[in-house]
Amino acid sequence: MSAFAQETLVGDFSDLKSPLSEEEALVQADLCLQCGGVYATAPCTVACPADVDVPTFIAQIAAGDPGAAALTLFEQNILAASCARVCPVEVLCQASCVMNSQDEAAIEIGRLQRFAADWAYANGVAPRKKAAANGHKVAVIGAGPAGLACAGELAARGYTVTVYDERAEVGGLIRYAIAPFRQHTEPLPAEAVALAGLGVEIKLEAKIDSKKALAEIEKEVEAIFLGIGYGEDVLVKTPGDDLEGVWESLPFIEALKDGNPPQVGRRAAVIGGGNTAMDVAREALRLGAEEVTVLYRRTQAEMPAFYHEYEEALEEGVVFKWLTLPVAFKGENGRLTAVECQPMKLGEPDDSGRRRPEPIEGADFDLPVDTIVKAIGQRPREEFLSLIDGLELEWGRIKINPETGQTTNPKYFAAGDAINGGATAVQAVGGAKVAVAGIEAFVQGEKR
Ligand SMILES: Cc1cc2nc3c(=O)[nH]c(=O)nc-3n(C[C@H](O)[C@H](O)[C@H](O)COP(=O)(O)OP(=O)(O)OC[C@H]3O[C@@H](n4cnc5c(N)ncnc54)[C@H](O)[C@@H]3O)c2cc1C
Numbered sequence: 431m432s433a434f435a436q437e438t439l440v441g442d443f444s445d446l447k448s449p450l451s452e453e454e455a456l457v458q459a460d461l462c463l464q465c466g467g468v469y470a471t472a473p474c475t476v477a478c479p480a481d482v483d484v485p486t487f488i489a490q491i492a493a494g495d496p497g498a499a500a501l502t503l504f505e506q507n508i509l510a511a512s513c514a515r516v517c518p519v520e521v522l523c524q525a526s527c528v529m530n531s532q533d534e535a536a537i538e539i540g541r542l543q544r545f546a547a548d549w550a551y552a553n554g555v556a557p558r559k560k561a562a563a564n565g566h567k568v569a570v571i572g573a574g575p576a577g578l579a580c581a582g583e584l585a586a587r588g589y590t591v592t593v594y595d596e597r598a599e600v601g602g603l604i605r606y607a608i609a610p611f612r613q614h615t616e617p618l619p620a621e622a623v624a625l626a627g628l629g630v631e632i633k634l635e636a637k638i639d640s641k642k643a644l645a646e647i648e649k650e651v652e653a654i655f656l657g658i659g660y661g662e663d664v665l666v667k668t669p670g671d672d673l674e675g676v677w678e679s680l681p682f683i684e685a686l687k688d689g690n691p692p693q694v695g696r697r698a699a700v701i702g703g704g705n706t707a708m709d710v711a712r713e714a715l716r717l718g719a720e721e722v723t724v725l726y727r728r729t730q731a732e733m734p735a736f737y738h739e740y741e742e743a744l745e746e747g748v749v750f751k752w753l754t755l756p757v758a759f760k761g762e763n764g765r766l767t768a769v770e771c772q773p774m775k776l777g778e779p780d781d782s783g784r785r786r787p788e789p790i791e792g793a794d795f796d797l798p799v800d801t802i803v804k805a806i807g808q809r810p811r812e813e814f815l816s817l818i819d820g821l822e823l824e825w826g827r828i829k830i831n832p833e834t835g836q837t838t839n840p841k842y843f844a845a846g847d848a849i850n851g852g853a854t855a856v857q858a859v860g861g862a863k864v865a866v867a868g869i870e871a872f873v874q875g876e877k878r
Pocket residue numbers: 516517518571572573574575576577594595596597601602603604607608609612636637638639657658659660683705706709811814845846847848852853854855856858
């Protein structure tokens with residue numbers, strides 16, 4: 431365990447990427463080479479799933495006009511303020527910044543985006559103007575980034591939009607799952623107010639869970655957008671699941687974000703090798719665990735987590751045990767005390783192309799732990815999706831026409847985690863924009 435983690439992290443859930451001051455933003459914006467132009471789009475814009483015109487908004491900041499910069503951002507991404515906080519810029523816009531090829535640090539596009547978008551909200555700039563009502567009605571199920579982006583874009587184009595979400599607050603996984611050191615809740619409330627300003631009606635604590643409820647919505651509107659994301663953690667039953675101290679990742683993070691931080695004890699372990707596992711490990715350190723171990727049944731080379739997330743977790747003191755499969759949780763008096771681990775070796779590649787982990791028999795060992803969090807992935811909302819006539823799924827994901835976002839039931843469109851199985855907020859926004867164009871063509875076409 432590094433001294434760094436123990437001494438500086440406990441209780442510190444502050445932003446990993448702090449906001450830029452006005453002066454810092456100007457200096458940073460001035461460094462931008464303003465790539466792109468008539469003949470080629472700038473690589474940072476190409477890398478942005480929401481098609482944000484990065485050079486233009488940065489030039490507007492450099493010219494001392496953050497309000498104009500914000501409007502450039504909002505034109506392409508109405509959730510620019512949230513995305514500025516949560517986007518993995520290290521693998522998107524900033525990864526393609528030409529400064530990298532000159533051995534210079536990439537322009538801090540994410541922090542500049544946050545500067546401009548936050549400036550707009552602080553100064554009462556409305557993100558988008560509303561077109562005159564066009565008489566068309568669309569429903570959106572899910573108020574995560576996909577649903578909110580779809581609703582905002584449609585409303586700005588004059589559609590009457592109602593959003594339904596089962597939760598008490600908007601934002602989907604941004605609100606309930608994304609690590610608090612990236613985004614806690616702010617600026618989601620301001621983004622919801624901006625949508626309301628465009629006329630979007632958001633019905634919260636409104637779970638759509640029956641054919642009857644869907645039929646009522648279908649009667650009211652011309653198209654329905656599904657931004658329902660994925661559901662609960664994947665079910666992996668393990669002996670000892672009922673012991674106190676055994677968690678699934680989403681309830682663990684939600685408790686933390688809701689102000690009921692889990693008591694992790696001295697030693698915590700996290701199962702999984704994805705970005706959620708990296709987040710949970712770093713959250714456990716901040717909750718006071720002195721030893722945090724990630725248990726992954728393959729090796730670092732097969733880990734799906736972004737490499738920079740792995741590196742940052744390592745730097746904070748997270749320990750990684752590769753080729754280790756937890757097989758049972760052990761406890762005393764109903765409380766977790768250890769996880770029994772099965773060492774693995776890599777065999778032939780499986781369907782995913784990754785080498786299949788195989789057990790090394792007779793080598794099991796116990797790792798003492800007070801808390802264990804399963805961070806293995808989420809499962810699709812197949813029960814809900816089975817209520818929609820003619821809706822085809824592929825591996826639990828809604829099948830769409832990628833050009834239009836239209837599903838195999840022509841009245842339904844979809845984007846976000848529900849179609850890609852779990853990616854990023856900005857990909858949900860980008861997909862929602864494709865679906866908006868698809869909905870527009872469908873609805874206007876029907877009218878003719
Ligand atoms: C732990 C974790 C950390 C992550 N960290 C990041 C990160 O740092 N950066 C990043 O970009 N992405 C991150 N992601 C991924 C990102 O959060 C998702 O890709 C994104 O939220 C998907 O948006 P969505 O709108 O498709 O779905 P969601 O955000 O899941 O929203 C779906 C919404 O639909 C609602 N809903 C579902 N079914 C119904 C129904 N029947 N009736 C009414 N409402 C319903 C849900 O309540 C929810 O609010 C993370 C994900 C996880 C799990």
